Amino acid sequence: MMTFYFHKYPFMRLIIPWITGVFCGDLFFDSSPGLFWGVLVFFLFFGLSMTFYFLQRYSLRWCFGVTTFALCFTGGWMGITWQLQQTTNHTFPKEEAVYRILITDTPQIKEHTYLCRALLRGHCDSIGTHPIEQKVILYLQQDLAVSRLRSGDELLVSARISLPANNKNFDEFDYARYLMRKGISGTGYVASGKWAILSSDLSSNLSSGGQALCLSLQPDRTSKHNLGTSLFYLRSMANSYREKIISLYHELGFNGDELAVLSALTIGDKTELSESIHESYSVAGASHILALSGLHIGLLYALLFFILQPVAKRGNTGKCLRSLFLIILLWAFAFFTGFSPSVVRSVTMFSILALADMFGRQSFSLNTLAATAWLMLLCNPAWLFDVGFQLSFVAVTSILLIQQPIYHLFTIKSRIGKYVWGLMSVSIAAQLGTAPLVIFYFSRFSTHFLLTNLAVIPLVTIILYIAVFMLSLTPISWIQTYVAEGVKKLLEILNLFVRWVEQLPYSSIDGIWLYQLEVFGIYVSLLLLFYYYMNRRYKNLITCLSFILLLAICHVTMSWIDRPQSSLVFYNVRGCPAVHCIESDGHSWINYADTLPDKQLLKRVVTNYWNHHHLLPPKEITADYKTTAFSRQQQMLSFHGCRICIVTDNRWRNKLADSALYTIDYLYLCKGYDGHLEELTRLFVPGCILLDASLSEYRKNRLEDECKQSGLHFISLSEEGSVCFLL
Template structure:
């Protein structure tokens, strides 16, 4: 399919809208400058419009395009600012009493209970204030907090903080993620600092949908599904991933099949084509064709409702609803224009969708199938129906993989080398599982048939899991620890665009654009690699449940000095994985109690590395001890477990700086900070300032 962009006006409209969203989100952030820029853009649009009508000449026709693009850019920036202002809230710097209501059922964490709440009002010394903001409230895990349910109304005493990151190098931007989910803050309330005040039985449409999904999950268990078969089926059909094990997630990720576990465009596409097939008899007349497409749209939205109106499902259903409507007009429903219209509508409704991984993958995958797959399919000419089907399936997978690879590498730092083998088997199998699941859940009034279908469904999922596990254990099944920046992704897509122009539309000039893009990419990464050769440093990570110091000698050699004995890598993975992928060639070595190396020496809780001495205080074993010759310490690292005062350690250590770990409570942290000020000792609070990095 030749690429003639003038035939796809909505694609050209989509680009300035996206640029406006990105510009506002990245650079403006509700400042007065944003309003000034908005005013200037509107002024330019107005001037362009006036000039066009004053000089009504063909040579000035470009002014109309400029005016439209500037308006769309301004629209993108304006709606982004409106959404940001609706989420941001100036929370009190002191602890207050808040009234809140649980909007979802609580989730049990390792040491707490996570309650998504809507804060209704706050009470402080100045009086009562209405709020109406979404907050993630963490409660101490106990029998009372474990009994909470959606709709419960609470009073809690605590401090709500705006979303912020931990400050670890190259970490996932969790603060922005929460803002994109319309979460305005996080808070923690200890036992005794909250109480249940009532229950609101009213439910929103989404809450009602989640209740129906819960009923279907119980139905699946009642049919005899358990273990991995239950969790995989729940993820495939209802988008419920809470009980997926780490082993299953990793297995599907390595084999290149993780996309099937995220209920989105692939699964909605299966249902759409199933409904198209079942209602194909209605294609003969225009009236029945219209009725058929409306029925399909209603059924797709019914399915979205049963999945709890999950955002990825809703977005996919919107897209396929537009495809169904376009099918009424012509026989080529899936076009770039259709995708662009769907994206425009969704981004105008919520510009934060642009930063959602599933949104990016769904639209790029379908765009790749629309643009690249027909060209790939035409490379092999055959009359054999089996060969044609297999080749068509392969080209769909290849096209989707080509165009989504930059995004996958950017977010997941992994490339699955056997993705083609996986998808040739998995994609048809998932379609069978989807169809079997729909019929199994709908045929309850015929019990013997439902039992038979449930058996077939269970065996199909076992075969799916077995296939994925087989591919996972093949040699060289994945390339891990790949690091890309957002600039890399942009250059990769420019290379893909120019390559498509040359191979599909035979635009020879596109070849001349490829060379500078490749040179820029190679130069940038050569510079990055050179800088990584001088990364000798010490990093005190901000990982509340795992106090750790990272001692980096070179990309090949580094060590972890941790207060934890077990599962250190697992506990640090979330905080450090991106940094390790970018800078380290090998996984850091966990130091034993006694160790001596080229530039490092460790004995119990005292460590020497590259001229710096660190002492980790993680218990009270140092208390009630005296020394005639205090030990000279560069960094005194205070962690959870030490219950004494700082002054009690002064007879033992001459320290230059105290590092206060995030594992300490706020009360303990503030007490140590006060002591440091009184003693005139420099200090660094990890929970307040983020990870502490010392370049050597």
């Protein structure tokens, strides 16, 4: 029966090996063979599959299946390998250099900088401009001139751009690989006075010192409109329209959380979302509402489908026209959202549905979903690793597979009851399918998701439809103002309801840790359960239960291996020097060396590590403290007999002693100490010296040289990453 099932959905048989190939190609990218050999293998399997297909021998049908599987696997592998190699095939100079860049997105304000996504047009020197065409992320120091930059501006910048790198902390998010998948080749910091505008409506606004830099180089401007950058200009145009819509929202009186949620719902702009509103929606289980994706495009598709219904009544020609209008309008909407990946994949899916409706085929099926995924991964294999991509397709797949079985568990006779239970069954199916991924990526499970979606989805539907009506009333401003007041009230109700759910007891379970292998095992278990439901055979139930038991044993075993152990951990977090003392029962003390530590940054970096090893929330220590196993006095720590000295100032400088006063295990040098190592070794006998990431490059290099001259063992956290010492 399963073989017949797969024969009904041929694209399912193609997408599985393609996804496997993309995953393996990314995993083994660093040791992957050259593209030449991959292309050779690809054409070998292509030739074999064509040979077996045209032979048309029933006895060799399995050979065609195997070679087609291998062909798709190799195609996925080569696709992601080629894409990643395009990002890593350029080497940047180690010293500061001058580059010509094109800003491709609206700069985003950060704490001390503006984040600019840009296209490197060329490397400038005394000879001329050498073309590069690589995407980078630049952090421009905040000043008045930077705040006026817009997408589409062309600049000259003087900066040291380097390949993306991780801080090598335990279980830290792989930011370098994330940027590689996004096509980002490098990152750099640009100080004030190190950039100048070349072409913009704001070209008169140059940063201080930028005018001289511009005049001294005089780069060639003839390459501005080459084919390679046309897509970026198209995106700039889309961003300008988005900004106009946001300006209209401001004029209509939207502000604060209402403006942020409306912008996220209608044009996919999430820059206005505050940390508090984002956390509220996450805890309540409504984060998918803020991510413009399948739900919103589906609602828009349904609205347009209804509006264009009279056109479809004119026979096959009318149906074709309706599908054509649907596709044009959906892609026009994608244009206004800046062609974000989540919108592109959703619009692609619904465009295929519109085409299927045009030809009278079943519009919404697993085969359509698999075809959409295959087409998208063919265009951009790296989308497989986008969390939104995974959640969208898993949610739709689970709805297609298990929504009907869940719905038929209860018989509801009333019309309202059927509607409510239908909505709940869809929510249960989607949540059941996406729960393993949500827990894996966010270590959180929202327990009140049914209550949230029961109210939120109808509210969002109404808000989205009225917002579209409101935008269409732009020529009639006095009516538009009244409609805007209604939208504000609905947004206020939506946000109040989400915050109310957030405050309910046990609204979410946090700190859950799932291993990657476990996520795969859970989905296999769900498929086995579904297979049993379809066949109702006793042996299938035994197989499923046995697999679940094996999965539970693996989880217990891996949890025992990763249990907490008495240890000291030093993290590579530049803005927050700290010593983490961990007990074997999960309790711990985190000692902040800085008087004003960036605790939020530290928690973002190391939360995964704490969840992985099942640690309880650590006790934060900033002053003298003492327990049976742990004590802190001034800059001296003692934990299970291990002594650590944290040096953050010059209190130990110019101290004289005939011999060393303290034998310590670890000497932790942080920003604030300006002396030489010799001054400390007169007072301490350290077993190991740790150089924190907060030290400047000059100070770090000088201390490293002094350690080498004295023959002392040292570890530089900025180079080695986090270190753990078992006690």
